[in-house]
Amino acid sequence: KNEVEQSPQNLTAQEGEFITINCSYSVGISALHWLQQHPGGGIVSLFMLSSGKKKHGRLIATINIQEKHSSLHITASHPRDSAVYICAVRGIQGAQKLVFGQGTRLTINP
Amino acid sequence: SQTIHQWPATLVQPVGSPLSLECTVEGTSNPNLYWYRQAAGRGLQLLFYSVGIGQISSEVPQNLSASRPQDRQFILSSKKLLLSDSGFYLCACKQVFYGYTFGSGTRLTVV
Numbered sequence: 001k002n003e004v005e006q007s008p009q010n011l012t013a014q015e016g017e018f019i020t021i022n023c024s025y026s027v028g029i030s031a032l033h034w035l036q037q038h039p040g041g042g043i044v045s046l047f048m049l050s051s052g053k054k055k056h057g058r059l060i061a062t063i064n065i066q067e068k069h070s071s072l073h074i075t076a077s078h079p080r081d082s083a084v085y086i087c088a089v090r091g092i093q094g095a096q097k098l099v100f101g102q103g104t105r106l107t108i109n110p
Numbered sequence: 111s112q113t114i115h116q117w118p119a120t121l122v123q124p125v126g127s128p129l130s131l132e133c134t135v136e137g138t139s140n141p142n143l144y145w146y147r148q149a150a151g152r153g154l155q156l157l158f159y160s161v162g163i164g165q166i167s168s169e170v171p172q173n174l175s176a177s178r179p180q181d182r183q184f185i186l187s188s189k190k191l192l193l194s195d196s197g198f199y200l201c202a203c204k205q206v207f208y209g210y211t212f213g214s215g216t217r218l219t220v221v
Contacts, residue, residue: 002153031209035212041148041200041214045209048209086153096142097144099156100146101153102153
């Protein structure tokens with residue numbers, strides 16, 4: 001079993017729909033990251049969370065430390081939101097390496 | 111803010127040829143540096159990390175090596191590439207008061 005599990009692996013929706021991507025992890029963490037990877041491969045950091053909720057534009061990220069679960073929400077989705085969304089957790093000890101989920105491929109159709 | 115320069119963006123190399131991917135960081139000092147690889151259809155996997163000059167830790171046994179000759183320079187190398195080395199290679203940086211910053215990545219195809 002992977003330390004970080006994302007669901008769904010693939011998600012197709014229509015423009016305007018509310019999107020939820022889930023991430024569960026099984027290890028102790030110091031922070032959780034949500035990342036966006038575009039088709040060319042470049043990765044952009046969206047959020048870094050250690051508790052509660054963060055919002056940036058149409059994106060909302062929440063984390064429940066007790067349940068070891070995080071969600072990324074996209075409101076009023078748009079085709080330009082199409083990308084792979086990756087959850088990554090940062091360890092507590094040592095070099096605080098990131099452990100990545102396998103990613104969720106989101107496609108928003110116009 | 112931290113900025114990572116990673117090159118080249120794409121690379122096609124024959125089996126058995128050497129490899130050198132370079133990552134340089136600006137806007138920070140004494141960062142932790144990381145090399146990740148994403149094989150086709152899989153998630154990113156940590157290959158190497160470095161907490162300082164000349165300090166390299168390897169996460170998985172493989173055909174690759176890493177070096178950190180300067181504080182802000184991290185190099186991924188291979189003496190002889192294998193087909194299985196194909197993938198997307200990503201350099202990342204973390205400093206104490208900042209989150210992670212990622213390079214733009216290198217897509218390597220070994221033919």
